[in-house]
Amino acid sequence: MGNKSSLFLRHEEIAQIQNETGFTPNQIERLYSRFTSLDRNDCGTLSREDLMRIPELAINPLCERIVHSFFAESTDDRVNFRQFMNVLAHFRPLRDNKQSKLNSREEKLKFAFKMYDLDDDGVISRDELLSILHMMVGANISQDQLVSIAERTILEADLCCQGKISFEDFCKALERTDVDQKMSIRFLN
Amino acid sequence: MLLLLPLALPLSCALLCSCSACLCQRYVELLEHLFSYSSQQLQALQRQQPAIDEYLREEQQHRLQFPRALAQLGQAKRGRTPAELGARIGQCCDLIAEGLQLVLEDEVTPRFAAAAPPAGEWNLLTRNLRQQKRQLSWRLQLLWLLSLLLRYTLLVPLRCLGIGGCILLVTLLTALLGQLPNRCSWKRSLVQRVLRQCFLLSTCFIPVVRRIHNAQHRPQFGICVCNHTSPLDVIVLMCDVHYSLTGQRQDGILGIIQRALVRASPHLWFERSALLDRQALCQALRLHAADSNEPPILLFPEGTCINNTAVMQFRKGGFAICNVVYPVALRYDRRFGDAFWDSTRCSMLRYLLLIMSSWSITCDVWYMPPHQRLPSESALDFSRRVKAAIAAQAGIDDLPWDGNLKRSNPVRDWQ
Numbered sequence: 001m002g003n004k005s006s007l008f009l010r011h012e013e014i015a016q017i018q019n020e021t022g023f024t025p026n027q028i029e030r031l032y033s034r035f036t037s038l039d040r041n042d043c044g045t046l047s048r049e050d051l052m053r054i055p056e057l058a059i060n061p062l063c064e065r066i067v068h069s070f071f072a073e074s075t076d077d078r079v080n081f082r083q084f085m086n087v088l089a090h091f092r093p094l095r096d097n098k099q100s101k102l103n104s105r106e107e108k109l110k111f112a113f114k115m116y117d118l119d120d121d122g123v124i125s126r127d128e129l130l131s132i133l134h135m136m137v138g139a140n141i142s143q144d145q146l147v148s149i150a151e152r153t154i155l156e157a158d159l160c161c162q163g164k165i166s167f168e169d170f171c172k173a174l175e176r177t178d179v180d181q182k183m184s185i186r187f188l189n
Numbered sequence: 190m191l192l193l194l195p196l197a198l199p200l201s202c203a204l205l206c207s208c209s210a211c212l213c214q215r216y217v218e219l220l221e222h223l224f225s226y227s228s229q230q231l232q233a234l235q236r237q238q239p240a241i242d243e244y245l246r247e248e249q250q251h252r253l254q255f256p257r258a259l260a261q262l263g264q265a266k267r268g269r270t271p272a273e274l275g276a277r278i279g280q281c282c283d284l285i286a287e288g289l290q291l292v293l294e295d296e297v298t299p300r301f302a303a304a305a306p307p308a309g310e311w312n313l314l315t316r317n318l319r320q321q322k323r324q325l326s327w328r329l330q331l332l333w334l335l336s337l338l339l340r341y342t343l344l345v346p347l348r349c350l351g352i353g354g355c356i357l358l359v360t361l362l363t364a365l366l367g368q369l370p371n372r373c374s375w376k377r378s379l380v381q382r383v384l385r386q387c388f389l390l391s392t393c394f395i396p397v398v399r400r401i402h403n404a405q406h407r408p409q410f411g412i413c414v415c416n417h418t419s420p421l422d423v424i425v426l427m428c429d430v431h432y433s434l435t436g437q438r439q440d441g442i443l444g445i446i447q448r449a450l451v452r453a454s455p456h457l458w459f460e461r462s463a464l465l466d467r468q469a470l471c472q473a474l475r476l477h478a479a480d481s482n483e484p485p486i487l488l489f490p491e492g493t494c495i496n497n498t499a500v501m502q503f504r505k506g507g508f509a510i511c512n513v514v515y516p517v518a519l520r521y522d523r524r525f526g527d528a529f530w531d532s533t534r535c536s537m538l539r540y541l542l543l544i545m546s547s548w549s550i551t552c553d554v555w556y557m558p559p560h561q562r563l564p565s566e567s568a569l570d571f572s573r574r575v576k577a578a579i580a581a582q583a584g585i586d587d588l589p590w591d592g593n594l595k596r597s598n599p600v601r602d603w604q
Binding site for chain 1: 274275277278279280281282283284285286287288289290291292293294295296297298299302533534590594
């Protein structure tokens with residue numbers, strides 16, 4: 001029974017977000033109402049806990065990384081509505097009406113790359129790959145096996161022979177994948 | 190004269206209640222006409238704005254497709270094949286997209302907030318309006334203003350006075366009844382009769398309209414389990430059968446009522462944080478439930494209020510006590526006002542104001558035949574079976590999630 005007046009955004013804000021992300025005003029209002037319902041403390045920004053509170057998300061193996069991706073731009077570990085929308089805009093389907101600068105194939109790939117590249121140095125090291133592998137398989141495969149999988153994968157993909165995976169290698173590995181289909185979600189109009 | 194008072198009071202209450210039942214019926218019919226008019230007006234307005242119409246239709250379609258889309262994603266996640274980087278990243282992307290989809294929409298968290306009113310309908314309450322006020326036609330605006338004035342200047346003050354009087358009455362009467370010696374054989378039936386009249390009287394002021402189904406299954410003793418939406422559940426149920434209540438000891442208005450009730454009849458209020466009490470509590474419940482002379486115990490095994498669109502995980506404690514439980518299903522009609530109490534967001538006083546300023550709280554009560562625990566069944570399985578039965582009877586969703594996720598964050602203990 002929250003305060004309904006906060007459900008409405010100002011026209012300028014909608015226009016600005018529309019301009020940045022390419023969402024329609026209807027989509028923006030719908031997402032704003034979701035944003036306010038996730039914001040349990042009614043403070044206008046979300047914390048990590050607010051997102052972790054979605055139980056089905058919390059059991060996703062990559063939950064921590066997904067939540068972390070919302071906070072890449074924030075300085076105080078809270079995300080406001082514009083930052084929230086900017087992250088979501090990466091997942092707009094490409095073929096949907098007009099393309100914005102956030103949902104191109106390259107941006108989608110960059111987003112996925114950053115999931116791996118924890119220290120933000122532009123390459124995926126063996127340990128970074130290992131940590132994602134570990135999250136995805138849980139305790140089902142032993143550490144030794146994981147290490148050998150990680151090393152084999154890097155050997156296979158590493159074109160510049162530096163023992164790490166660069167963004168170019170990453171794109172190369174996904175050459176034949178329909179990135180738009182994989183990295184898009186359905187937004188209601 | 191003083192002796193006549195205990196007699197006269199229930200009589201006058203009964204009279205008032207029977208009058209009010211008739212009035213309630215008229216009132217509800219009137220409201221239905223009013224809402225159908227306001228909904229028509231709103232739909233006419235939406236036809237002029239096709240965008241909104243489109244949006245609502247798409248939303249309905251999406252609601253149907255949403256679980257299927259999730260199931261497909263789940264399958265994609267399971268079909269892993271260990272191979273080179275492309276495949277690994279592919280799986281990773283699926284998980285990311287799946288996670289982000291949940292940020293947009295999920296099954297569980299909306300159950301902890303007030304449910305959205307049905308699309309294309311409006312009951313003239315400001316809190317249920319899904320579009321900006323200035324977009325309404327002048328007819329609707331006028332209607333809204335009139336209803337606002339009626340509710341806040343007439344209904345709210347009258348109801349507040351009435352309910353204040355009720356609380357005072359209950360406190361006085363229970364103090365008097367508590368003085369009666371326990372050995373009186375007629376004490377129990379007198380207490381039950383008087384308290385039921387008090388609750389009936391209070392439903393005239395907290396505007397509760399009840400529809401009872403399957404009255405033949407009304408519990409007489411034992412353990413009765415029910416889905417939980419708000420503290421009003423207790424009032425709705427206590428009008429019909431006198432229960433022994435259990436629950437967390439509260440402060441404030443609830444505390445006053447709790448302390449009053451316990452003076453006259455056996456109720457179990459405890460401190461949830463004091464775990465030492467738990468064993469003693471189980472024993473007390475077991476003894477109470479086994480005695481067919483005691484009133485039935487009312488339990489809300491969800492442990493927290495859910496917005497009446499789903500039944501969530503039941504605590505198994507209540508199902509371990511006894512092999513037979515009497516399930517009761519409650520469903521509120523949101524058209525006249527939402528009964529759900531979002532205790533993490535709104536205080537008791539604010540909630541009371543929302544209730545008092547609603548049109549009415551309309552509730553369907555289904556008594557269900559007693560459920561027996563099967564010989565090979567664990568308390569957990571038994572609780573699940575009863576939960577599914579309650580959800581099916583009330584026509585609401587049956588979710589396996591724990592309602593206490595409302596307050597605490599999920600813990601990933603399976604790793």
